[in-house]
Amino acid sequence: MTQDAAKTAKKPLDPYLVLALAVLLPGMGHVAVGQPQRGFGFAFFTLLLALMSYVLTPPDRSFIGRAAMGLFVWALSIPDAYRTARTRYEIWKRDHPQG
Numbered sequence: 814m815t816q817d818a819a820k821t822a823k824k825p826l827d828p829y830l831v832l833a834l835a836v837l838l839p840g841m842g843h844v845a846v847g848q849p850q851r852g853f854g855f856a857f858f859t860l861l862l863a864l865m866s867y868v869l870t871p872p873d874r875s876f877i878g879r880a881a882m883g884l885f886v887w888a889l890s891i892p893d894a895y896r897t898a899r900t901r902y903e904i905w906k907r908d909h910p911q912g
Contacts, residue, residue, distance in 0.1 A: 822905065825846070825901045825902050825905050826845055826846065826898060826902075827902070828895055828898040828899040830845070831845050831846055831894055831895060832895045834894075835890060835895060836891055839856045839859040839886070839887040839890055840852035840853055840854070840855040840856030840857075840859070841856075842890070842891070842894025842895065842897075843855060843890070843894050845894075846897050846898045846901060848897065852890075852894075855886060855890040855893075858886050859883045859884075859886045859887045859890070860883060861883070862883040862885070862886055863884065864883070865882060865883075866879060866880060866881050866883065
């Protein structure tokens with residue numbers, strides 16, 4: 814990125830907003846920070862693995878137990894989206910000290 818492009822870059826989303834989106838919907842934190850392929854990949858595998866584990870587990874298990882593989886992928890996506898948003902925000906803040 815050139816100096817001029819860095820000065821005109823718009824402020825990124827607040828990392829806590831991205832965190833809230835990532836907690837509410839799998840992959841949406843990534844979509845919000847401009848990584849739609851990564852976000853939709855997380856959403857796809859969250860749903861796919863939740864469905865797989867739901868089908869493969871016995872019916873007497875709780876919903877959490879039956880959807881465990883999908884919930885695991887979702888849990889991995891949350892800090893990843895937050896870390897990406899925080900990194901972009903801190904870089905922007907460093908390059909724009911006046912805010």
